[in-house]
Amino acid sequence: xxxxxxxITIVSDGQxxxxxxxxxxxxxxxxxxxxxxxxxxxxxxxxxxxxxLERGNEKxxxxxxxxxxxxxxxxxxxxxxxxxxxxxxxxxxxxxREDITTVIMTHMHFDHxxxxxxxxxxxxxxxxPNADYYVQEGExxxxxxxxxxxxxxxxxxxxxxxxDTKKFHLLDGITEVLPGIESLVVGGHTAHxxxxxxxxxxxxxxxxxxxxxxPSHLKTPYIMGYDLFPLDVMDAKPKFLQQAADEKWLLxxxxxxxxxxxxxxxxxxxxxxxxxxxx
Numbered sequence: 001x002x003x004x005x006x007x008i009t010i011v012s013d014g015q016x017x018x019x020x021x022x023x024x025x026x027x028x029x030x031x032x033x034x035x036x037x038x039x040x041x042x043x044x045x046x047x048x049x050x051x052x053l054e055r056g057n058e059k060x061x062x063x064x065x066x067x068x069x070x071x072x073x074x075x076x077x078x079x080x081x082x083x084x085x086x087x088x089x090x091x092x093x094x095x096x097r098e099d100i101t102t103v104i105m106t107h108m109h110f111d112h113x114x115x116x117x118x119x120x121x122x123x124x125x126x127x128x129p130n131a132d133y134y135v136q137e138g139e140x141x142x143x144x145x146x147x148x149x150x151x152x153x154x155x156x157x158x159x160x161x162x163x164d165t166k167k168f169h170l171l172d173g174i175t176e177v178l179p180g181i182e183s184l185v186v187g188g189h190t191a192h193x194x195x196x197x198x199x200x201x202x203x204x205x206x207x208x209x210x211x212x213x214x215p216s217h218l219k220t221p222y223i224m225g226y227d228l229f230p231l232d233v234m235d236a237k238p239k240f241l242q243q244a245a246d247e248k249w250l251l252x253x254x255x256x257x258x259x260x261x262x263x264x265x266x267x268x269x270x271x272x273x274x275x276x277x278x279x
Contacts, residue, residue, distance in 0.1 A: 004200030007054040010259035013065025014082025017043035067114025100128040105135040106209030108143040137170035138192030188233035213255035218271040
Protein backbone atom coordinates (compact mmCIF):
# COMPACT_ATOMS: atom_id res chain seq x y z
CA UNK A 1 0.00 0.00 0.00
CA UNK A 2 1.24 3.48 -0.84
CA UNK A 3 0.75 5.79 2.12
CA UNK A 4 2.19 9.25 1.76
CA UNK A 5 5.82 9.03 0.73
CA UNK A 6 6.15 5.32 1.60
CA UNK A 7 5.21 2.05 -0.05
CA ILE A 8 4.44 -0.19 2.92
CA THR A 9 4.29 -4.00 3.03
CA ILE A 10 4.13 -6.56 5.83
CA VAL A 11 6.61 -9.31 4.98
CA SER A 12 6.43 -12.56 6.91
CA ASP A 13 9.17 -14.94 8.02
CA GLY A 14 6.53 -17.58 8.71
CA GLN A 15 4.79 -18.72 11.87
CA UNK A 16 5.94 -20.25 15.13
CA UNK A 17 4.51 -21.30 18.47
CA UNK A 18 5.05 -20.18 22.05
CA UNK A 19 3.43 -21.28 25.29
CA UNK A 20 0.00 -19.69 25.56
CA UNK A 21 0.28 -19.16 29.29
CA UNK A 22 3.55 -17.31 28.84
CA UNK A 23 2.00 -15.18 26.10
CA UNK A 24 -0.90 -14.07 28.32
CA UNK A 25 0.60 -14.04 31.82
CA UNK A 26 -2.00 -14.10 34.59
CA UNK A 27 -4.99 -14.28 32.22
CA UNK A 28 -6.68 -17.71 32.64
CA UNK A 29 -6.46 -20.16 29.77
CA UNK A 30 -10.25 -20.38 29.67
CA UNK A 31 -10.23 -16.78 28.37
CA UNK A 32 -7.25 -16.61 26.00
CA UNK A 33 -7.81 -20.07 24.53
CA UNK A 34 -11.10 -18.94 22.95
CA UNK A 35 -9.31 -16.67 20.48
CA UNK A 36 -5.90 -18.38 20.50
CA UNK A 37 -6.47 -22.16 20.63
CA UNK A 38 -3.53 -24.03 22.13
CA UNK A 39 -2.06 -27.21 20.70
CA UNK A 40 -1.35 -30.35 22.73
CA UNK A 41 1.81 -28.71 24.10
CA UNK A 42 -0.13 -25.61 25.21
CA UNK A 43 1.48 -23.52 22.43
CA UNK A 44 -0.39 -20.93 20.39
CA UNK A 45 0.25 -19.95 16.78
CA UNK A 46 2.06 -16.65 16.25
CA UNK A 47 3.40 -14.77 13.27
CA UNK A 48 6.86 -13.44 12.44
CA UNK A 49 5.75 -10.25 10.72
CA UNK A 50 8.27 -7.62 9.67
CA UNK A 51 7.63 -4.29 7.97
CA UNK A 52 9.16 -3.22 4.66
CA LEU A 53 9.22 0.49 3.86
CA GLU A 54 10.19 1.72 0.41
CA ARG A 55 10.82 5.39 -0.32
CA GLY A 56 12.77 6.28 -3.42
CA ASN A 57 16.02 4.31 -3.24
CA GLU A 58 15.48 3.51 0.46
CA LYS A 59 14.44 -0.02 1.38
CA UNK A 60 13.96 -0.27 5.13
CA UNK A 61 13.20 -3.36 7.22
CA UNK A 62 11.79 -3.14 10.73
CA UNK A 63 12.81 -6.36 12.47
CA UNK A 64 13.97 -9.40 10.51
CA UNK A 65 12.14 -12.46 11.82
CA UNK A 66 13.65 -15.66 13.17
CA UNK A 67 16.19 -16.35 10.39
CA UNK A 68 17.56 -19.77 9.49
CA UNK A 69 20.55 -20.35 11.78
CA UNK A 70 18.95 -23.12 13.81
CA UNK A 71 18.76 -26.89 13.91
CA UNK A 72 15.82 -29.28 13.67
CA UNK A 73 15.43 -29.46 17.46
CA UNK A 74 15.00 -25.68 17.63
CA UNK A 75 12.45 -25.74 14.79
CA UNK A 76 10.42 -28.47 16.55
CA UNK A 77 10.56 -26.70 19.90
CA UNK A 78 9.06 -23.54 18.43
CA UNK A 79 6.77 -25.26 15.93
CA UNK A 80 8.29 -23.25 13.10
CA UNK A 81 6.11 -23.33 10.00
CA UNK A 82 6.82 -21.62 6.71
CA UNK A 83 6.88 -22.22 2.99
CA UNK A 84 8.81 -19.02 2.38
CA UNK A 85 11.30 -17.09 4.48
CA UNK A 86 11.59 -13.34 4.82
CA UNK A 87 14.15 -13.31 2.01
CA UNK A 88 11.80 -15.30 -0.21
CA UNK A 89 9.05 -12.77 0.47
CA UNK A 90 11.25 -9.97 -0.89
CA UNK A 91 11.81 -11.68 -4.26
CA UNK A 92 8.39 -10.89 -5.82
CA UNK A 93 9.05 -7.24 -5.05
CA UNK A 94 12.30 -7.40 -6.99
CA UNK A 95 14.37 -6.88 -3.84
CA UNK A 96 17.63 -8.71 -3.18
CA ARG A 97 19.24 -8.72 0.24
CA GLU A 98 21.92 -6.34 -1.09
CA ASP A 99 19.17 -3.79 -1.80
CA ILE A 100 18.12 -3.29 1.83
CA THR A 101 19.47 0.07 3.02
CA THR A 102 18.36 0.12 6.67
CA VAL A 103 17.40 -2.35 9.39
CA ILE A 104 15.71 -1.04 12.55
CA MET A 105 15.39 -3.40 15.51
CA THR A 106 12.63 -3.07 18.11
CA HIS A 107 14.75 -5.21 20.43
CA MET A 108 17.23 -8.05 20.11
CA HIS A 109 15.37 -11.25 20.98
CA PHE A 110 16.02 -14.11 18.57
CA ASP A 111 12.57 -14.04 16.95
CA HIS A 112 12.98 -10.40 15.95
CA UNK A 113 16.49 -10.20 14.49
CA UNK A 114 17.22 -13.67 13.11
CA UNK A 115 17.85 -12.51 9.55
CA UNK A 116 20.28 -9.82 10.66
CA UNK A 117 22.93 -12.41 9.86
CA UNK A 118 23.27 -15.65 7.92
CA UNK A 119 25.76 -18.38 7.10
CA UNK A 120 27.46 -17.87 3.74
CA UNK A 121 30.24 -20.20 2.55
CA UNK A 122 30.60 -21.46 6.10
CA UNK A 123 31.00 -17.99 7.61
CA UNK A 124 28.64 -15.84 9.65
CA UNK A 125 27.97 -12.62 7.73
CA UNK A 126 25.53 -9.72 7.62
CA UNK A 127 22.47 -10.77 5.61
CA UNK A 128 22.02 -7.23 4.35
CA PRO A 129 25.61 -6.15 3.62
CA ASN A 130 24.73 -2.65 2.44
CA ALA A 131 22.32 -1.84 5.27
CA ASP A 132 22.85 0.29 8.33
CA TYR A 133 21.54 -1.50 11.43
CA TYR A 134 20.01 0.46 14.33
CA VAL A 135 19.07 -0.54 17.88
CA GLN A 136 18.65 1.20 21.23
CA GLU A 137 21.93 1.27 23.16
CA GLY A 138 20.29 0.09 26.38
CA GLU A 139 18.86 -2.94 24.58
CA UNK A 140 22.24 -3.77 23.09
CA UNK A 141 23.83 -3.62 26.55
CA UNK A 142 21.15 -6.01 27.86
CA UNK A 143 21.82 -8.37 24.95
CA UNK A 144 25.54 -8.35 25.59
CA UNK A 145 25.08 -8.96 29.33
CA UNK A 146 21.70 -10.66 29.77
CA UNK A 147 20.22 -11.57 33.11
CA UNK A 148 19.58 -15.24 33.87
CA UNK A 149 15.91 -15.00 32.89
CA UNK A 150 16.60 -13.38 29.51
CA UNK A 151 19.73 -15.24 28.44
CA UNK A 152 17.97 -17.77 26.21
CA UNK A 153 16.23 -14.97 24.26
CA UNK A 154 19.50 -13.41 23.10
CA UNK A 155 21.57 -15.28 20.49
CA UNK A 156 24.85 -13.43 19.83
CA UNK A 157 25.23 -14.90 16.33
CA UNK A 158 22.40 -12.56 15.33
CA UNK A 159 24.58 -9.49 15.81
CA UNK A 160 28.25 -10.37 16.35
CA UNK A 161 29.32 -10.00 12.67
CA UNK A 162 27.79 -6.53 12.60
CA UNK A 163 30.06 -5.22 15.35
CA ASP A 164 33.12 -5.32 13.10
CA THR A 165 31.51 -2.98 10.61
CA LYS A 166 30.75 0.72 10.66
CA LYS A 167 27.10 -0.05 9.93
CA PHE A 168 25.98 -0.97 13.45
CA HIS A 169 24.52 2.07 15.21
CA LEU A 170 23.32 2.57 18.79
CA LEU A 171 20.43 4.91 19.57
CA ASP A 172 19.94 6.95 22.74
CA GLY A 173 16.24 7.09 23.51
CA ILE A 174 13.74 8.72 21.16
CA THR A 175 15.62 9.07 17.88
CA GLU A 176 14.68 9.99 14.33
CA VAL A 177 16.58 7.23 12.56
CA LEU A 178 15.63 8.52 9.10
CA PRO A 179 13.39 11.44 8.11
CA GLY A 180 9.90 10.49 9.24
CA ILE A 181 10.98 7.29 11.05
CA GLU A 182 11.50 7.30 14.83
CA SER A 183 12.55 4.67 17.35
CA LEU A 184 10.60 5.20 20.61
CA VAL A 185 11.50 3.42 23.84
CA VAL A 186 8.42 2.04 25.59
CA GLY A 187 10.10 -0.49 27.90
CA GLY A 188 7.92 -3.14 29.51
CA HIS A 189 8.95 -6.20 27.55
CA THR A 190 12.61 -5.35 28.13
CA ALA A 191 13.98 -2.26 29.81
CA HIS A 192 14.71 -0.59 26.46
CA UNK A 193 12.15 -2.28 24.24
CA UNK A 194 11.08 0.06 21.44
CA UNK A 195 8.38 0.60 18.85
CA UNK A 196 8.81 2.37 15.53
CA UNK A 197 6.79 5.39 14.43
CA UNK A 198 6.48 6.18 10.73
CA UNK A 199 5.17 9.61 9.73
CA UNK A 200 4.18 9.05 6.11
CA UNK A 201 3.05 12.59 5.46
CA UNK A 202 -0.45 11.15 5.12
CA UNK A 203 -0.89 9.57 8.53
CA UNK A 204 1.04 7.84 11.32
CA UNK A 205 1.95 4.14 11.40
CA UNK A 206 3.28 2.31 14.44
CA UNK A 207 5.11 -1.02 14.28
CA UNK A 208 4.37 -2.42 17.73
CA UNK A 209 6.98 -5.14 18.16
CA UNK A 210 6.44 -6.85 21.52
CA UNK A 211 4.72 -3.86 23.14
CA UNK A 212 1.33 -5.13 21.86
CA UNK A 213 2.33 -8.31 20.01
CA UNK A 214 -1.10 -9.43 18.73
CA PRO A 215 -4.64 -8.00 18.53
CA SER A 216 -5.53 -10.30 21.45
CA HIS A 217 -3.20 -8.19 23.60
CA LEU A 218 -5.21 -5.00 23.11
CA LYS A 219 -6.97 -5.64 26.41
CA THR A 220 -5.09 -3.96 29.26
CA PRO A 221 -4.65 -7.06 31.52
CA TYR A 222 -3.49 -9.24 28.61
CA ILE A 223 0.22 -8.89 29.31
CA MET A 224 2.90 -11.40 28.39
CA GLY A 225 4.58 -13.43 31.08
CA TYR A 226 7.73 -12.74 29.05
CA ASP A 227 7.52 -9.01 29.90
CA LEU A 228 10.16 -8.05 32.44
CA PHE A 229 8.18 -4.99 33.56
CA PRO A 230 4.48 -5.90 33.13
CA LEU A 231 3.08 -3.03 35.19
CA ASP A 232 4.81 -0.57 32.87
CA VAL A 233 3.00 -2.16 29.91
CA MET A 234 -0.35 -2.03 31.73
CA ASP A 235 0.17 1.65 32.44
CA ALA A 236 1.34 2.64 28.95
CA LYS A 237 -0.94 0.51 26.77
CA PRO A 238 -4.37 2.11 27.39
CA LYS A 239 -2.95 5.62 27.02
CA PHE A 240 -1.24 4.65 23.76
CA LEU A 241 -4.36 3.00 22.36
CA GLN A 242 -6.56 5.96 23.25
CA GLN A 243 -4.24 8.28 21.37
CA ALA A 244 -4.07 5.78 18.49
CA ALA A 245 -7.86 5.85 18.27
CA ASP A 246 -8.14 9.62 18.60
CA GLU A 247 -5.46 10.33 15.98
CA LYS A 248 -6.24 7.34 13.72
CA TRP A 249 -2.83 5.72 13.83
CA LEU A 250 -2.37 2.58 11.73
CA LEU A 251 -1.01 -0.21 13.97
CA UNK A 252 1.06 -3.17 12.74
CA UNK A 253 1.16 -6.33 14.91
CA UNK A 254 4.39 -8.28 14.73
CA UNK A 255 3.16 -11.56 16.20
CA UNK A 256 -0.37 -11.81 14.82
CA UNK A 257 -0.74 -15.31 13.36
CA UNK A 258 -1.51 -13.74 9.97
CA UNK A 259 0.04 -10.42 8.87
CA UNK A 260 -2.24 -7.89 10.55
CA UNK A 261 -2.55 -4.12 10.64
CA UNK A 262 -5.46 -1.87 11.45
CA UNK A 263 -7.07 1.05 13.20
CA UNK A 264 -8.45 0.76 16.75
CA UNK A 265 -11.65 2.20 18.14
CA UNK A 266 -13.50 1.80 21.44
CA UNK A 267 -16.71 -0.23 21.71
CA UNK A 268 -17.77 0.16 25.31
CA UNK A 269 -14.87 -1.19 27.34
CA UNK A 270 -13.35 -3.14 24.47
CA UNK A 271 -10.95 -2.18 21.72
CA UNK A 272 -12.04 -3.07 18.20
CA UNK A 273 -9.64 -3.47 15.30
CA UNK A 274 -10.53 -2.44 11.75
CA UNK A 275 -8.17 -4.48 9.58
CA UNK A 276 -6.12 -2.98 6.75
CA UNK A 277 -4.39 -5.21 4.18
CA UNK A 278 -0.66 -4.38 3.96
CA UNK A 279 0.47 -7.61 2.26
